Amino acid sequence: MQIQTPFRTDAADTSRLELTGIGVRFGGIVALDDVSLQVPAGSVVGIMGPNGAGKTTLFNVICGFIRPGDGSMSFDGRPFAPVPQRLSARGVSRTLQGLGLFAGLTALDNVTAGASGRHRSPFAAGLLGLPFAARSNRQAVGEASALLDEFGIGSYAHALPPALPYPVAKKVALARALISDPTLILLDEPAGGLDQADIDDLRELIRALPQRADSVVSVMLVEHNVDLIMSVCDHIAVLDFGRVISQGTPDEIKADPVVAQAYLGDREAS
Numbered sequence: 001m002q003i004q005t006p007f008r009t010d011a012a013d014t015s016r017l018e019l020t021g022i023g024v025r026f027g028g029i030v031a032l033d034d035v036s037l038q039v040p041a042g043s044v045v046g047i048m049g050p051n052g053a054g055k056t057t058l059f060n061v062i063c064g065f066i067r068p069g070d071g072s073m074s075f076d077g078r079p080f081a082p083v084p085q086r087l088s089a090r091g092v093s094r095t096l097q098g099l100g101l102f103a104g105l106t107a108l109d110n111v112t113a114g115a116s117g118r119h120r121s122p123f124a125a126g127l128l129g130l131p132f133a134a135r136s137n138r139q140a141v142g143e144a145s146a147l148l149d150e151f152g153i154g155s156y157a158h159a160l161p162p163a164l165p166y167p168v169a170k171k172v173a174l175a176r177a178l179i180s181d182p183t184l185i186l187l188d189e190p191a192g193g194l195d196q197a198d199i200d201d202l203r204e205l206i207r208a209l210p211q212r213a214d215s216v217v218s219v220m221l222v223e224h225n226v227d228l229i230m231s232v233c234d235h236i237a238v239l240d241f242g243r244v245i246s247q248g249t250p251d252e253i254k255a256d257p258v259v260a261q262a263y264l265g266d267r268e269a270s
């Protein structure tokens with residue numbers, strides 16, 4: 001199976017994000033080459049691939065940190081030219097490969113900071129007689145606190161990131177991405193550095209994401225942990241040297257010899 005066209009699903013006309021022919025070069029390196037894929041609303045789409053395959057670059061394109069040399073994107077059916085500073089207002093958030101927490105801010109403040117760019121109606125603030133900023137900040141702190149409690153890490157609210165156990169810090173990073181009420185959330189190697197019990201915990205968290213709150217949330221997941229990606233994703237795209245070498249359901253990906261070969265080649269090379 002060597003599919004180069006975007007996969008189609010029943011939800012194709014409710015596609016949240018659609019990438020068409022995305023290409024990125026860094027000097028002589030082709031980081032992404034003619035990448036086309038769809039992320040249907042409410043789905044979990046996995047991005048697999050050996051080291052250097054272009055997975056993080058793909059996320060950087062979706063977040064507007066890298067402008068692709070080729071291709072186009074659409075979000076909820078409209079042309080999408082992302083600007084990092086306005087991403088959460090568009091309903092997109094991400095966790096970084098590694099942690100990316102602010103070392104000088106408490107866990108609670110890190111999560112609250114994630115709310116800064118989101119869109120909120122000033123009318124509710126007016127009803128309470130508060131300036132919008134004050135009301136909105138108070139609300140954000142309350143929501144951040146609730147998220148930490150939901151993730152079972154409320155007792156760490158006032159700890160600084162260097163003092164947090166690694167799995168707790170990972171959850172803080174996820175909470176920070178969720179507080180802006182994204183409709184698309186990008187997770188870059190969320191299981192990296194976690195042991196099996198924490199990965200099982202994470203699996204349940206990711207599975208619950210599409211049904212969160214009032215909106216239909218879509219998830220893109222970059223992950224090297226094959227068991228995790230196979231168990232939470234509706235669809236998977238496999239990148240190798242910047243190209244989509246396979247797309248399909250987890251079972252289709254598992255059975256695709258092209259995918260096995262890409263990983264085998266990676267191991268032999270290293």
Ligand SMILES: Nc1ncnc2c1ncn2[C@@H]1O[C@H](COP(=O)(O)OP(=O)(O)OP(=O)(O)O)[C@@H](O)[C@H]1O
Binds near residue numbers: 029052057097
């Ligand atoms: N800013 C950059 N400047 C130059 N080359 C880059 C840059 N970012 C990425 N690359 C190169 O682009 C290719 C894809 O890198 P990318 O980080 O997207 O891979 P990845 O799939 O996320 O790998 P990993 O699994 O190791 O995180 C690699 O060859 C990498 O060295």
Ligand SMILES: [Mg+2]
Binds near residue numbers: 055056057097
């Ligand atoms: Mg990466």
